[in-house]
Amino acid sequence: MVFNMQPYGLQSMLKEGHRLLSGLEEAVLKNIDACQELSHITRTSLGPNGMNKMVINHLDKLFVTSDAATIVNELEVQHPAAKILVLAGKAQQEEIGDGANLAISFGGELLHHAAELIRTGLHPSEIISGYTKGINKTIEVLEELVEKGSESMDVRNKDEVALRMKAAVASKQYGQEDILCPxxxxxxxxxxxxNPVNFNVDNVRVAKLVGGGLHDCRIVRGxxxxxxxxxxxxKIEKAKVAVFVSGVDTSATETKGTVLIQSAxxxxxxxxxEEAKVEELIRAVAESGAKVVVSGGAVGEMALHFCERYKLMVLKISSKFELRRFCRTTGAVALLKLSQPNPDExxxxxxxxxxxxxxxRVTVVKNEEGGNSVSTVVLRASTDSILDDLERAVDDGVNVYKAMCRDSRIVPGAAATEIELAQRLKEFSQRETGLDQYAIAKFAESFELVPKTLAENAGLNAVEIISSLYADHAAGKSGVGIDLDEGICKEASAMKVWDLYVTKFYALKYAADAACTVLRVDQIIMAKPAGGPKRDAAAGMDED
Known part of the structure; x- marks a missing residue:
């Protein structure tokens, strides 16, 4: 006798092979665990003494870096909850270009404290309401910590710019920031x-050349x-340039033609x-006044022969992005077919x-007089992985410059801002009456992550440092941070360590949003995964 069991509940609705995780134990705490694992990876890379991570991605490419955005990108995080934190880090990277580590680590720390609160019996919704109040209060306090007079700054003043970049660059290349920032x-x-607001990050290029050292790095205007x-x-000086996109070569006819030839x-x-035709084309280019021919495709043998005869310098730029930048640098118009260019092209x-x-061997294109639209930082170092890391530091610096063109307000760095926020939020939580005061208190405690991590990464005693920071801030010195070299607390302004206000603002905001999103999940329902082999991403993209 066979019992024919009908599936009931969720099984009757979904295909076989699905999984359902629900409730605090299975869904919420498991999600928090995954996020904590991720933020443990990034937090040891926080700050100037941050440790490097060695990541080998799915293509066997090696990354040695302490840049959280790169680490998280290459890890390919699968867990859906941890992905939310990754997205917060990416949003920060897109918006500001620096501070992704703070966003991910702080988000993980908030969730770590949320787990403690859940275990003591608070409901996630109370935690979310506390965290929301916490982040709103944080943003209020952050406004008050802005350094007086920093909202008006001359973005063309090299010293001011280097000063504000210092913290961002030092967090990637500690000890080299005095060479790199200028x-x-x-x-x-x-x-x-x-109008500085229109600053385009893409106009500062990086050329990485193995060999030499940091002191050989320089800037090329062009x-x-x-x-x-x-x-x-x-070599050629003060030259006009003609740019052809499709290559400098004889154009083959499009239709196949047959020619009947009767005699020798x-x-x-x-x-x-054919030869005369090519010569005529090249002569036309030479007569237009151009001394340099830039080709986006192949340069034919015959065409090259005539270019040499007419003393034209020939460059080949195969990447169309590079070609576009070259046109921006020289102000040329890219022409589609090989013909005589107009003077204005x-x-x-x-x-x-x-x-x-x-x-x-590199080709250096300088353009000092015309409007400088592209400049290049030539980086020199001994290995590829150091060069990549230097490039990330430059990238952060340039992004910080873009951010300060829009909003140049600064707050004290070296964890001074975080401790002040922690202290002000603790006071705020004691004035609240609902259950969410516990959540606000934990939100305040999460800020200790930054000084604690900075101290630990520098090999200092975190407990002593944090207690002495609190003591200073309680006495009203709101600008006191950690001097990592000497292992003592002192004024951030004396150490000249400043962080951009917008970087902090977005990093904390994204972290709190991500944490609340993870806490709002109470059920995870996974459909049966589709069969078949995994698909790879499309190939054929260049690094930009």
């Missing part, structure tokens, strides 16, 4: 448009192409006419020369 500041100021010129002309002379003349460069930097 370089980055220089590069940014050169390409800063009349572009550095990482390859040699085609042909024998290697006809055969001879047939190839001559030609660009101009002060000098184009092929140099050898550390065994790599």
């Amino acid at each position: 370089l980055i500041a220089d590069a940014c100021i050169q390409v800063c448009p009349k 572009m550095v192409l990482k390859h040699d010129s085609v042909g024998s002309i290697k 002379e006809q055969l001879e003349n047939y190839s001559k006419t 030609l660009g101009y460069a002060d000098s184009i020369s092929v140099e050898e930097i550390g065994g790599t």
Whole structure:
């Protein structure tokens, strides 16, 4: 006798192979666990003494970096709750370009404290309401901590810019910030448009060349192409430039034609006419006043021969992004087919020369006089992974510059702001009466993550440091932070460590939003995964 059991409940609704996790134990706490694991990874990389992580991604590429955005991107996090934190970090990276680590670590810390509150019997909704009050109060207090007079700043003043960049660059390359900041500041100021709000990050390029050391880094007003010129002309000054997108070559006819040739002379003349045609095209380019021909595609042998004869320098730029930037640097118009350019379609460069930097031949395109639209930081270091990390530091610096063009307010760095926030929120939680006061108190406690991590990463005693910070702040010194070199607490203004207000504002906001989103989940329902092999991402993209 066979019992035919009918499925009931959720099983009757979903396909076989689904999973359901619900309730505090299964859903909420498991999610919090996953997020905590993620934030444990990033938090040891927080701050100037942050540890590096070695990440090997799915393509076997090696990353050695303490940049949280890179680490999290390459880890390919699968867990849905941890992904929410990753998205908060990415949002921060998109919005400001720095502070992704703070967003992820702080979000994880908030969830860690939420788990404690849940175990003591608070309902997630009370925690969420407490956290929401906490973040609103934080934003109020953050406004008050802004350094007086920092809202008006001259974004073309190199010292001011370098000062504000220092914290962001030091967190990636501690000890090198005094070399890097002036370089980055220089590069940014050169390409800063009349209205600084329109500053475009893409205009500061990085050329990474192995060999040499940090002291060999320099700035080029213009572009550095990482390859040699085609042909024998290697240097040219004050030249007009013609840019052809599709390559400098004889255009083959589109239809297949058959030619009937009856005598030897006809055969001879047939190839001559082709030669004459190419020569005519190249001569037309030379007569337009252009001294440099830039090709987006292949350069034909015959065309090259005539370019040499007419003393034209030939460059080949195969990436269309690079070509676009080259046009921006020289002010040229990219032409589709090989023909005589109009005078207004030609660009101009002060000098184009092929140099050898550390065994790599590079073409340097300088444009000092014309409006500087692109500047390049030439980075030198001993290995590829150091170069990549230097590039991330430059990237952070440039992004910070962009942020300060929009809002230049600064708050004390070196964990001074965080301790002040923690203290003010603790006082605020004691004035609240509902159950959410416990959540606000935990929100305040979460801020201790920053000084604690900074101290631990620098090998200091975190407990002593935090208690002495609290003592200073209770005495009304709201600008006291940690001096990591000496292992003592002192004024952030004396150490010249400042953080941008917007970086803090968005990082804390995104972290609190992410934490509340994770806490709002009470059931996880997973459908049966589809069968078949995993699909890889589309290939053929360049690094930009």
